[in-house]
Amino acid sequence: MKVVWRDLVTVLTEEEVLDKGFSRAKKSADRVDDPVKVFRVRKQLTRMVQTAADVMSQYLEDTEKSWPSLDQMPIFDKAMVDACVGCDDYRHHLSMLGWGAKQMRKIAKQNSDKIVRSARFEVMHDARKEAYGRLSSIMRRVGPSLDWLHESRMILRQLPVIDQVCPTIVVCGAPNVGKSAFISSLSSGNMEVNHYPFTTKQLHVGHFKHRRVPHQMVDTPGLLDRPMDDRNAIEMQAIAAIEHVGSLCIFLMDISEQCGTSLDDQHNLLDEVKALLPDIDMIVVVSKADLMEPRPENWDEVMQAESQWDGEGEPHLPVLLDEEGCVTISSLDDVGVTALRLEIVRRCKENMASDPLLLPEGWHRQS
Ligand SMILES: Nc1nc2c(ncn2[C@@H]2O[C@H](COP(=O)(O)OP(=O)(O)O)[C@@H](O)[C@H]2O)c(=O)[nH]1
Ligand SMILES: [Mg+2]
Numbered sequence: 001m002k003v004v005w006r007d008l009v010t011v012l013t014e015e016e017v018l019d020k021g022f023s024r025a026k027k028s029a030d031r032v033d034d035p036v037k038v039f040r041v042r043k044q045l046t047r048m049v050q051t052a053a054d055v056m057s058q059y060l061e062d063t064e065k066s067w068p069s070l071d072q073m074p075i076f077d078k079a080m081v082d083a084c085v086g087c088d089d090y091r092h093h094l095s096m097l098g099w100g101a102k103q104m105r106k107i108a109k110q111n112s113d114k115i116v117r118s119a120r121f122e123v124m125h126d127a128r129k130e131a132y133g134r135l136s137s138i139m140r141r142v143g144p145s146l147d148w149l150h151e152s153r154m155i156l157r158q159l160p161v162i163d164q165v166c167p168t169i170v171v172c173g174a175p176n177v178g179k180s181a182f183i184s185s186l187s188s189g190n191m192e193v194n195h196y197p198f199t200t201k202q203l204h205v206g207h208f209k210h211r212r213v214p215h216q217m218v219d220t221p222g223l224l225d226r227p228m229d230d231r232n233a234i235e236m237q238a239i240a241a242i243e244h245v246g247s248l249c250i251f252l253m254d255i256s257e258q259c260g261t262s263l264d265d266q267h268n269l270l271d272e273v274k275a276l277l278p279d280i281d282m283i284v285v286v287s288k289a290d291l292m293e294p295r296p297e298n299w300d301e302v303m304q305a306e307s308q309w310d311g312e313g314e315p316h317l318p319v320l321l322d323e324e325g326c327v328t329i330s331s332l333d334d335v336g337v338t339a340l341r342l343e344i345v346r347r348c349k350e351n352m353a354s355d356p357l358l359l360p361e362g363w364h365r366q367s
Helices: 014-030 037-066 075-084 087-117 121-156 179-186 233-245 263-276 299-308 337-353
Strands: 168-172 194-198 201-210 213-219 248-253 282-286
Touching: 014 037, 014 121, 037 087, 037 121, 075 087, 075 121, 075 233, 087 121, 168 179, 179 201, 179 213, 179 248, 179 337, 201 337, 213 337, 248 263, 248 337, 263 282, 282 337, 299 337
Parallel strands: 168 213, 168 248, 248 282
Antiparallel strands: 194 201, 201 213
């Protein structure tokens, strides 16, 4: 259930495909050996036409097939395609390859029939030349689509691989509240925080495993970290895609205001994000607990519980709480992070289990 864009192979240009077709055609004609000239020429010319058309149409068909089909793609990836390169264009240019391949096979058939039916060298040569001309003109029509796919591959290759089945945590909050620090501190062991260009925005994805279940954390700087009066269609689409995969949202708040955004503005952003992601369960977490004075009352207790936990099972570690009773963490000192992680795992599990779309087919849930 996932699309691995990085696996897409490079797309040849119009000239490269023509070159590939015609040079293979020539080699194949050179191998023809027949003492009777008319047979020899006829064989050579039909081979040229057929091989050229075969090689090129096969290339086009293989390329078309190797690109993920929009109809079978998870909604998240489809929304990403739409946001990055446009679904209509994607469909159009891939179908152009299929169209081109079909035309080429037709041309090969028609012109090799002409060659076979004639005994006159001139007619045979003309039919071969005509076939090459027609094949080239099909390639000229397909060329822009190859170019488009080449460009799109560069963009799509950088998209994250989001697994629809894995729990996904959307991390939001104003700039500099500590989202990256939080994701990094959770991405234990094989930390892998990637940066993906997303139109002009970025998409950061981190991972952690809990009892072998990979959890994905997504941070969307520029998209969900500042209030925006009008988001364009692409941005709305990206948000919809994120909402679709999200099992839980962690909204980070920096009450020290060290981040540079006032608490009021952070609350406004919280309201906005709630409105944008109405169906995602949310935990509001206060960041940078180490800056609080005095320190959270249960700081030592949490620190001890976290350091004593052996990593087995899913105990309820006490979460770090600030004086208002709000969940807090310090990514800097790594206090409260593990307790929050266990809470995240629990909440994701609950949320995913209550999503009927994620149950195996035929399961019905009474609600
Ligand atoms: N004191 C303290 N500073 C933090 C903590 N987490 C992040 N920061 C600092 O806050 C700034 C912004 O953090 P960053 O993770 O890049 O924020 P982002 O923009 O939300 O991703 C950096 O200077 C971090 O060092 C924390 O737990 N405690
Ligand atoms: Mg960041």
